[in-house]
Amino acid sequence: MDTLKERLRQKNMRMTPQRLAVLEYIYVSKTHPSAQDIYQALLPKFNTLSLATIYNNLNALIELGYVIEMTYGDAATRYDYKEDDDVHYHAICETCGYIIDFSLEELDNLSEMLKEKYKFITHSQRLEAFGQCYDCQSRTRKEKEMYD
Ligand code: ZN
Ligand code: MN
Numbered sequence: 001m002d003t004l005k006e007r008l009r010q011k012n013m014r015m016t017p018q019r020l021a022v023l024e025y026i027y028v029s030k031t032h033p034s035a036q037d038i039y040q041a042l043l044p045k046f047n048t049l050s051l052a053t054i055y056n057n058l059n060a061l062i063e064l065g066y067v068i069e070m071t072y073g074d075a076a077t078r079y080d081y082k083e084d085d086d087v088h089y090h091a092i093c094e095t096c097g098y099i100i101d102f103s104l105e106e107l108d109n110l111s112e113m114l115k116e117k118y119k120f121i122t123h124s125q126r127l128e129a130f131g132q133c134y135d136c137q138s139r140t141r142k143e144k145e146m147y148d
Pocket of ligand 2: 089101
């Protein structure tokens with residue numbers, strides 16, 4: 001939380017209470033929430049809140065560079081806090097929707113490599129792994145055992 005407040009102060013950012021609440025929820029929860037999740041979580045705090053307001057705030061936060069949007073075909077779009085320095089990647093469970101944050105040292109020098117080798121300027125990089133989380137694997141195994 002401190003780093004978020006600090007970052008807002010440095011950028012001299014003024015935000016409406018709702019916009020700040022949306023950003024704080026994404027930052028603190030670390031669950032990569034959907035717009036619906038954020039709406040449900042903040043409704044008790046702001047009785048005038050609507051899902052449309054959540055979307056407006058999310059779009060503004062994306063434009064400001066605080067939030068990234070993660071779209072997965074038919075599944076609901078999820079949102080994540082965008083760190084200034086700490087880059088991380090995602091492993092997404094297609095069964096339950098759980099998202100693991102991970103980093104990989106080998107990928108830290110990707111933009112340097114692209115610049116050196118191809119004169120390519122990187123502004124962001126994305127890596128996503130799709131599959132099944134450990135909990136879902138054991139659930140699937142148990143269900144199989146029951147029916148076998
Ligand atoms: Zn899962
Ligand atoms: Mn993440």
